[in-house]
Amino acid sequence: MPSDVLGDLLRALDAVVMERMERLPTDRFVLMTPAPAWFGHVVPRAAPDEPFGLEGILPFLDTFLREADACWRAGRGDALASPPFAVAAEEQDLLLRASAVALGERHVLVLHRLVGATDTRPLLQQAREDRLAHEQLVKRVGTLHGPAKALARVATQLREAEPTPAQRAAVEEIDQAVERLGQVLEGIPEPPRYRRG
Amino acid sequence: MTQKKICMLGSFAVGKTSLVSRYVRSIFSEKYLTTVGVKVDKKSVQVDGREVTLLLWDINGQDAFQSVQRSYLRGTAAYLLVVDGTRRATLDAACDLQKTAEEVAGKVPFILALNKADLMAEWEVDDRALWKLAEQGWPVIRTSAKTGAGVEEAFERLARAVVAE
Numbered sequence: 343m344p345s346d347v348l349g350d351l352l353r354a355l356d357a358v359v360m361e362r363m364e365r366l367p368t369d370r371f372v373l374m375t376p377a378p379a380w381f382g383h384v385v386p387r388a389a390p391d392e393p394f395g396l397e398g399i400l401p402f403l404d405t406f407l408r409e410a411d412a413c414w415r416a417g418r419g420d421a422l423a424s425p426p427f428a429v430a431a432e433e434q435d436l437l438l439r440a441s442a443v444a445l446g447e448r449h450v451l452v453l454h455r456l457v458g459a460t461d462t463r464p465l466l467q468q469a470r471e472d473r474l475a476h477e478q479l480v481k482r483v484g485t486l487h488g489p490a491k492a493l494a495r496v497a498t499q500l501r502e503a504e505p506t507p508a509q510r511a512a513v514e515e516i517d518q519a520v521e522r523l524g525q526v527l528e529g530i531p532e533p534p535r536y537r538r539g
Numbered sequence: 540m541t542q543k544k545i546c547m548l549g550s551f552a553v554g555k556t557s558l559v560s561r562y563v564r565s566i567f568s569e570k571y572l573t574t575v576g577v578k579v580d581k582k583s584v585q586v587d588g589r590e591v592t593l594l595l596w597d598i599n600g601q602d603a604f605q606s607v608q609r610s611y612l613r614g615t616a617a618y619l620l621v622v623d624g625t626r627r628a629t630l631d632a633a634c635d636l637q638k639t640a641e642e643v644a645g646k647v648p649f650i651l652a653l654n655k656a657d658l659m660a661e662w663e664v665d666d667r668a669l670w671k672l673a674e675q676g677w678p679v680i681r682t683s684a685k686t687g688a689g690v691e692e693a694f695e696r697l698a699r700a701v702v703a704e
Contacts, residue, residue, distance in 0.1 A: 401579035401594050405544075405614060425608045426576030437575060467573045469604050470551050474571075477626065 349375040356380070356455035361448055362414065368397045369407055371451060380436055380455055384429055402427040403440060407451075410442030414449035426456060437461050483530050486523065494520045540583075542592045543701045544614055545694075548607065548640060549621035550632035551600025554654040557684035558621060559597050562694050567685050574599045577611050584695070586702045593698060601632050612643040616701040619693060620651045624681070627663035648700035649678075652693050656683040 352359060358381045360371040370393040377388060388394045396403050406424045413422040422442045428435040437456040442449070456462075497516040505513060547555040556574055560566050563580045580595045596615070601607050612618075618640050623629045633651065640649065651672065653664060669679055678696070682689035 401581060402577060402596075409610075425610065428574070428576055428578035430578075435578065461575075463573065463575050466575055466604055470573050470600075470602070471571070473602070474552055477628075 352376075353378045356457055358453050360451045360453075362451060363393050365411070368395050370395050374450070378455070380431070381453065383431065384436070400427075400429060402429075406440050406442070410440075410449075410451065413442050414444045417444045417446060419446075420444050426462075437463065480530060483527060486527060490520055490523045490527065493523075540590055540592055541702075542594055543616040543698070544594045544596060545697055545701070546596045546612055546615045546618040546640070546644075547598055547621060548618050548633070548636045549600060550623070550626075550629040551602040551605075553600065553621045553623040553626070553629050554682075554684045555600065555619075555621045556597050558619070558652065558654065558682065558690055558693075559595050561684045561687055561690045563595065565687075567687075569685075575605075577608075582694075584698050586695075586698050589702060591698060591702055593694070601636055607636060607639065609639065609643050612640055615640070615644045615647060616704065617648040617697045618644070619697060620649055622651060622653050622664065624653045624655050624664045625658050625661040627668075630664055630668060648697060648704065650693050650697055651677050651679045652682045652689070653679060654682045654684060656681040656688055657685045 352375045356378050357375075358377045359374040361374050362369050363372050364370040371388075372393050373388060373390055376390075377385075381388065385394065385396065385399055396407070398404070402424070410422055413420050421444075424440040426437050426439055428437055439454050439456060441452040441454065443452065444450075493516055497513050497520065500509060500513045500516075547559060549555050551573065552571060556572070556578075557567060559580050560568070563582045574597055576599055578597045580597065581592055582595065583590055583592045585591075596611060598607055598611050599605050620633045620637055620640075622633045637649065640647075653669075672679060680689045680693045680696070682693055684690060
């Protein structure tokens with residue numbers, strides 16, 4: 343595939359590819375593909391054919407690049423991918439992922455913006471809001487146990503006090519209401535527990 | 540200039556991001572925006588006459604949908620364990636995360652931030668639970684990202700602890 347088409351393809355996919363040219367004292371990179379617009383906002387100093395550094399611009403990368411260094415020096419064609427990391431931007435934080443790829447002597451770094459289906463923020467936002475609402479619901483429902491038990495006690499006391507037929511009918515109604523309430527309270531599931539990482 | 544990595548750990552929606560926003564930018568928003576992955580903020584502070592840049596790693600909350608990536612914890616000089624005082628289960632999550640942090644980062648300084656101190660009427664974390672933690676030597680600070688209470692103190696104590704290490 344012609345390199346300009348590949349470059350345009352990667353830019354359309356919100357990815358930018360760089361090659362590490364210098365290692366010491368700090369890593370310096372050169373763009374291998376045209377950079378998408380978001381990269382220009384994040385790393386304004388990056389220009390085609392001009393080495394640039396990333397140190398201090400994306401603090402998460404400062405840590406990742408130390409791990410990437412081991413991958414690059416191994417030079418076996420390995421790739422090391424980072425977990426997602428967010429970078430402040432004007433309207434909404436950008437969610438990125440970095441990959442370090444060793445292509446023989448060439449040390450390649452790919453920064454990929456997570457968008458669409460790969461951006462899990464909307465899904466996790468909804469899931470966590472639902473979870474919080476569920477926790478609140480369980481908490482509020484839990485406050486009904488006390489009144490339900492109080493009603494059951496009242497019904498027991500009335501039954502023991504030799505009620506009239508009319509009072510007995512009322513006690514039975516209370517018993518049925520308490521039983522229905524108990525079934526509803528037991529039917530509300532607890533929120534799932536977290537899993538240890 | 541000295542840089543020190545400090546991780547924010549805790550269950551989801553306990554206020555980790557809000558604490559960072561309060562400390563770094565002196566702002567607070569009621570709107571809950573979930574964190575995915577990690578976001579790193581910086582703040583330069585003076586500790587005993589030395590300038591130190593704190594790299595605050597705001598890490599996604601631990602819950603049924605996402606675990607805390609152990610790789611985020613590597614190289615951390617200290618961490619803030621954040622608990623939502625109105626949700627008892629977040630204290631259990633914090634205790635578990637403390638074990639994970641110690642496995643990955645070793646015995647580095649940490650503080651338990653009991654957040655949402657502005658909602659004391661709704662608190663579920665009782666004094667008995669706190670007393671048990673104090674017995675274990677856990678430093679605990681009540682914070683409120685909303686009012687700012689305890690926030691500077693929590694981060695300053697961590698900054699002094701990492702500089703002293």
